[in-house]
Amino acid sequence: xxGFPPGNxxxxxxxxSHRSSKEKFLESNERLEYLGDAxxxxxxxxxLFKKYPYKTxxxxxxxxxxxxxxxxxxxxxxxxxxxxxTIYDKYNSFLKISQIFGNTLEALVGAVYLDKGYxxxxxxxxxxxxxxxxxxxQLEAVEMNHKNKLYxxxxxxxxxxxxxxxxxxxxxxxxxxxxxxxxxxxxICSGKxxxxxxxxxxxxxxxxxxxxxxx
Amino acid sequence: xxGFPPGNxxxxxxxxSHRSSKEKFLESNERLEYLGDAxxxxxxxxxLFKKYPYKTxxxxxxxxxxxxxxxxxxxxxxxxxxxxxTIYDKYNSFLKISQIFGNTLEALVGAVYLDKGYxxxxxxxxxxxxxxxxxxxQLEAVEMNHKNKLYxxxxxxxxxxxxxxxxxxxxxxxxxxxxxxxxxxxxICSGKxxxxxxxxxxxxxxxxxxxxxxx
Numbered sequence: 001x002x003g004f005p006p007g008n009x010x011x012x013x014x015x016x017s018h019r020s021s022k023e024k025f026l027e028s029n030e031r032l033e034y035l036g037d038a039x040x041x042x043x044x045x046x047x048l049f050k051k052y053p054y055k056t057x058x059x060x061x062x063x064x065x066x067x068x069x070x071x072x073x074x075x076x077x078x079x080x081x082x083x084x085x086t087i088y089d090k091y092n093s094f095l096k097i098s099q100i101f102g103n104t105l106e107a108l109v110g111a112v113y114l115d116k117g118y119x120x121x122x123x124x125x126x127x128x129x130x131x132x133x134x135x136x137x138q139l140e141a142v143e144m145n146h147k148n149k150l151y152x153x154x155x156x157x158x159x160x161x162x163x164x165x166x167x168x169x170x171x172x173x174x175x176x177x178x179x180x181x182x183x184x185x186x187x188i189c190s191g192k193x194x195x196x197x198x199x200x201x202x203x204x205x206x207x208x209x210x211x212x213x214x215x
Numbered sequence: 216x217x218g219f220p221p222g223n224x225x226x227x228x229x230x231x232s233h234r235s236s237k238e239k240f241l242e243s244n245e246r247l248e249y250l251g252d253a254x255x256x257x258x259x260x261x262x263l264f265k266k267y268p269y270k271t272x273x274x275x276x277x278x279x280x281x282x283x284x285x286x287x288x289x290x291x292x293x294x295x296x297x298x299x300x301t302i303y304d305k306y307n308s309f310l311k312i313s314q315i316f317g318n319t320l321e322a323l324v325g326a327v328y329l330d331k332g333y334x335x336x337x338x339x340x341x342x343x344x345x346x347x348x349x350x351x352x353q354l355e356a357v358e359m360n361h362k363n364k365l366y367x368x369x370x371x372x373x374x375x376x377x378x379x380x381x382x383x384x385x386x387x388x389x390x391x392x393x394x395x396x397x398x399x400x401x402x403i404c405s406g407k408x409x410x411x412x413x414x415x416x417x418x419x420x421x422x423x424x425x426x427x428x429x430x
Binding site: 025026030031033034035037038039041042044045046049054055056057060061064113118119169176178192206209210212 | 248249256257260276279384391425
């Protein structure tokens with residue numbers, strides 16, 4: 001899975017350990033997940049920066065969040081076989097269908113980074129995560145998850161869903177948009193960002209949490 | 216300022232160029248800012264991970280956002296002398312007091328990364344940003360900016376400000392808290408997170424945008 005022999009085995013054991021399997025938090029993967037999340041963000045950020053030399057920063061930011069979002073990372077982790085390797089409380093049937101495997105993947109990136117350094121981690125992420133599991137062309141065509149997901153839920157449940165521009169302000173000469181997610185005519189949540197697209201994604205994301213649709 | 220001779224000068228010129236000074240977006244520092252933000256996040260993430268081997272992931276996340284938040288980075292950039300080096304529309308008096316210098320700093324980190332690689336950038340960030348300008352002990356004691364700032368505004372304007380727990384849900388066995396920022400008894404904004412502290416910070420941050428207090 002790694003493409004190289006691990007140096008520090010203990011590190012990888014921690015990376016694979018969900019907190020449901022350990023009493024002490026230092027033995028679970030949450031700290032490594034924090035580290036791996038940051039390292040993965042940098043590596044994917046660099047990758048996209050170089051792959052799309054003529055795209056704006058807004059475009060790169062959106063592409064990155066399509067790659068490193070929770071759902072996507074969890075799907076990749078399962079395809080990589082990390083579900084079987086993750087050590088967790090298997091009597092908790094909730095965890096089985098949850099998104100803890102994406103966290104394992106982030107923790108694994110953190111472990112590789114501590115074990116082998118940045119450049120090796122970059123190679124690992126390119127060869128073992130991005131190349132086999134991310135179809136950039138397809139990703140470019142896809143809207144971000146949150147809005148899609150919310151539309152899917154609305155369709156299935158016979159609700160109307162609209163995104164409405166609630167406000168436009170100016171900050172530092174930059175426009176700030178507030179977009180609301182409106183379900184059956186009722187304002188559920190709103191999001192603020194420097195463009196309408198991001199603002200509506202934030203609104204959708206908050207609405208998903210609000211409505212308990214996070215799985 | 217860098218501690219080493221730059222290799223690729225053109226890169227640094229782009230890093231110092233605010234979009235108000237350039238017609239083409241590729242000549243301004245926004246793409247480098249995107250890259251530098253990600254690299255800085257990784258380097259600071261790594262730094263805190265190693266500095267605080269017994270702290271939880273929540274603590275590390277909070278400390279990181281205290282370091283890499285917009286206000287803090289802008290303050291550091293000005294102390295480093297980046298205000299004078301930033302190329303921007305100086306007839307725009309708004310930009311002079313704005314936080315575009317923090318963006319220059321992020322873009323500079325991006326330029327160093329492209330010019331010299333990760334390890335050199337790490338040294339640059341440690342020696343030229345963290346060591347001289349970040350007092351970790353003081354930072355540990357400080358509450359995050361957003362709530363403080365909002366309290367400051369409320370005091371100055373004779374408003375009452377309260378943070379109220381609006382809801383508590385369970386997702387993946389993890390609790391999600393919704394905390395509202397209540398000004399003079401009126402709910403202004405809310406935030407969701409896995410702990411009350413973070414949720415109230417998000418609520419405060421959204422309220423600051425909502426109330427137009429972003430400077």
